[in-house]
Amino acid sequence: WASGAFTLPALRQALRATGVRSAVSATHVRHMKVLVGVKRVIDYAVKIRVKPDKSAVETANVKMSMNPFDEIAVEEAVRLKEQKVATEVVAVSVGPTASQEQLRTALAMGADRAVHVVTDEEMLPLNVAKVFAALVAKEQPSLVVLGKQAIDDDANQTGQMLAALLGWPQGAFASKLTVADGKLQVTREVDGGLETLGMSLPAIVTADLRLNEPRYATLPNIMKAKKKAIDKTTPKELGVTMKKHLTTLKVNEPPTRSAGIKVESIEQLMDKLKNEAKVI
């Protein structure tokens, strides 16, 4: 790892060499480590403003929080530990120095320790997935739980890309999760309804809204969290180059809503729906 360029084939070979998959499958029952990803994003209640130069969204002096789907992911991992299914929960964040706050929140919710991969680079999903893959090789978890998507880019890619990089099964948009006898049952919310998949561990799961309702932090837990360990590292130390393969050209606010109107009769309503709004 220290030496070479990080490439997908190299990773696969390395993982096969360490026998990560089979080793974990054998030991998952006794020692199930869960890795949870958390991302620092603009708080969901904030009114988003676009910078005057239209290069990006305004983040200066704006309240930042843990991505809501990541809160759900952390909650699920902590519940697995409370149910004595998981033995250790490790929170991971890839991001700038301030991401530490989100790791402290995860620790206050019940994670045992955290890993902070410090970078100021843009968080492109493929790069983040590569970082997680490198961490998986180091930490050897049985389960990785991520939020289904981040509310800033709405990409919904990292979990799936990570599963592909590792060659692990994935249960995305999970609304229910059960672990029994080293197997995972995931109920997924899909367009047609609910789909239940069975898969062996280790696996990737991405959390959807109805998976659980995250707990509120309590002050005693926030205090305890300050004493828990946060290990720092960088993408470079993990052998990952945060290659910029996407460039944002422009960011625009959505068009302003025009005022509603009141109509005098059904005929007028039908006329407007047909000829102006063109919805019938």
Place this chain on the structure above:
Amino acid sequence: SSHHAGMGLHPSMSKVLGRGAAGLLLRAEVDSVRKVRHSCSLPAPLNDRVMNQLEAICRVSTNPSILDRHGDDESHHPALPPSAVAYARSTADVQAVVKLCSEARVPLIPYGSGTSLEGHVQATRGGVCLDMSEMAEVLHVGIDDMDCSVQAGITRLALNTHLRQTGLRFTVDPGADASIGGMVATGASGTSAVRHGTMRENVLSLTAVLASGEVIRTGGRARKSSAGYDLTRLLVGSEGTLAVVKEATLRLHAVPPAAAAASCLFPTLGSAASAVTLMLQSSIPVARCEVLDAGTVAAFNAYAKEIPDLPVGPHLLLEFEGASEASVAEQAEMARACCDEFGGAEFEWASSEADRRRLWQGRDGTDYAA
């Protein structure tokens, strides 16, 4: 309120009824009159000079639907729309609108979320409705001081969402997601009044705009300050008759490490009340308390689908908080004994956060259910 007077209830009873179960009981019994929606003839529009000056200060709307919405709350009183709605964005806006209305002798009604229950926003004489909902920032949170400063337009749920990772919360919980300014103006209460008090006990200081346009600040952040007129408490509950509240400093409480919610069926409402009295006399620190009569329980069951039905009959809903699971379990068991004293049955309790939240959300929706 005239409606209740017409039904033979003393006017002061209206204030007491509020959103609690007792209010629902009496309202369900006497209020057989459906809410009448007049096809409102709009009030006289403001004269051009006033309108122009108002539009120069901030965004104004005279759209009939918007006027109707702003002249209506969640009571049975018919909507009485104002002549115009002005949306304040800053202290300067509030001051300018107040001064303008003062000079022009135009009625002014501050508006938060329109969830009041006694016709608080109905514009009986037209005028300007000052919508404060765009002034909804959290200005400061003091973790160690356990207080926060907010603009009046923020709602209580939005405030608690903002605080969700701090370990602190704002405890006053009227059923609706009311604005803080509105809660100050009406002296709002809720299920947690039994332990944490109502708005009167949880407002540390206020910044308000008087009719002259002058901005005053009452109280301070300290828990105990000097002697003198308690202007904060004068403004709390003053229903917009003295000033426009634009900022409030609120007392926060810790999110408890352990909590449990319980429900218990009683033969009569009186026995439920006696059980609570006994609990308080026994120094059981009941954290939240609500009573539901049989009719309300039926409505609760029909409306709150995601909670298993409660057996129909007078019910007590309780919540206990403590520093540890053991402490909470002890409180719950002692409360069970008090309920047994008065014929309580089917004492159920739940400690998971999700179950407790669902139970209380069901209670918050009881007004709509009934």
